[in-house]
Amino acid sequence: MTASPRPRRKMSSAGRFWLLMGATMLIGAVTGGVYAWLEHTGGLPGPVMSALILFVMFGLLIAGTVWWWIRADEAVREAHKWAWYWGGSIGMCVGIGALMLAEAYGGDAPVPADATYSSLLIAGASLVLLPMLIGYGVAWFAWWVSKRV
């Protein structure tokens, strides 16, 4: 059988992924840098302006993710859906279990003197989000490993 000509290369799936990751980090760094500069020079913008900035920032990130998702092939999508369902769900169970234990056995524990309302809120949210992210990553990796030779 005669060999067909090699096709011309377009940007790879991994290339698009790292482009999105780079753009995400750049947007995060620029937003953080602008906030640091504002805080240093004349104070942070008000809550309405901050919400607007966050709205634009997350809008850009979601637009980038949509761009990437449309171009992702079915196996790449399947890996992420599987990771979201199993890794995210099991991670959420771990996080909620930790919250329940904290509520049951740590409810009377003294709050650190330097704790603020927002720091406690972030700690509680992180207790659930962190296991979800770890579970997602582990499940995503496991899905691809299971499809290899």
Next chain:
Amino acid sequence: MNNRLKVLRAERDWSQADLADQLGVSRQTVNALETGRYDPSLPLAFKIARTFGLAIEDIFSE
């Protein structure tokens, strides 16, 4: 599901990346298909068949 993707690709002297480009998927996806551990959707199976100029049942079998 079993398939002849690896043999058909080798007959054409294509790398996994070459086939991935033709199918519009990642190289990892081609690898997963060739191991038989990931079954393609019907649209992708048709695309694979078209790429090799064969019928689906000539490539995939139970």
